[in-house]
Amino acid sequence: MVDDLDPRPPTGRRSMVLERDWERIRSWTDDKYMPFQVRPVGRERSPASSMFSVSVADITMTHFSYGVEVDLTDFDPDAGNVLVLTTLRGRTRHSATDTAVAELGAGQTFVVDCSRADYHLVADPDHLQLNLTIPHRMLADLALRWWGQVPDDRLWRHRCVVGGPGSPWLALLSYAARTASVAPDDVATGRIGLHLQEMIAGQLLNDWAGAADLDLRASPGVAAPAYVRLGVRYIDEHARELPTVAEVAQVAGVSVRALSGAFLRYVGMSPRAYLVEQRLQGVYRDLTNGAPTVAAAARSWGYVNMGVFAAAYRRRFGELPSATLGRRSGR
DSSP states (O other), X not given: OGGGOOOSOGGGGGGOOOBOOHXXXXXXHXXXXXXXXXXXXXXXXXXXXXXXXXXXXXXXEEEEEOSSOEEEEOOOGGGOEEXXXXXXXXXXXXXXXXXXXXXXXXXOEXXXXXXXXXXXXXXXXXXXXXXXXXXXXXXXXXXXXXXXXXXXXXXXXXXXXXXXXXXXXXXXXXXXXXXXXXXXXXXXXXXXXXXXXXXXXXXXXXXXXXXXXXXXXXXXXXXXXXXXXXXXXXXXXXXXXXXXXXHHHHHHTSOHHHHHHHHHHHTSSOHHHHHHHXXXXXXHHHHHTTOSOHHHHHHHTTOXXXXXXXXXXXXXXXXXXXXXXXXXXXX
């Protein structure tokens, strides 16, 4: 199974060039993961890094090693990213709590939300990993759509091993990696990538919640204070009318600052971003359920500039709105 966890093109696996410049490696990891501190340890300090990445919609999948033993700390919480780290070779040691360390071998996966929890990683000289960088906001959005709630920090602050016996996690990860290796463009920007992203995120949340002893189906509604639930409900019901954040805050009975901070904490995005998401989702539903034209669907949700709308729609759904409409009508 571990041998299948390689997203690199089959023709390019033998010709990979190892990177030996720390500054280039740092620039690459800052972009693919987030800024953090790297300290080589042991006798060998010169890297021989293998670096490869591919996008799976909003997820960044990387096949990576430093080529030397390393100690990684101070992951930037402002990047807003969750790391899902699968060891392919060697041993890696992850800070599961402030005092406990989880040591992983080949085929084991560790998850940490670096926007919510401190994290420390030590990797052996011969380590190799398949890693996923997933925006926190995307996982929060999926949880809200699938289970009707956004988990609180009992999930996000829980650092743990996921997958294991009875979970299809590794099989799903293998399928995603193999698909990316032969169809990287479809996985990056097409509907295949969006479906893969949703399957990966859904399975991750399911296994992560199980490890944290949480039932995502237990309590409907956003796991947040009443004023956040009021704000969510108001946006859901009035998205076509383009309410301002100030209007939503007034309905919720709090300041704009308090509402915005609580949305970021409990919903994983700002009130404005949540409104944009509901409008785009509304257009998508209309296009798949009888809207006569793209323009009609877009205008019913408050879009005037069709170029701006089409670009936002494509970023969100991986296709132009005309493609969604054409698929329904068979054109």
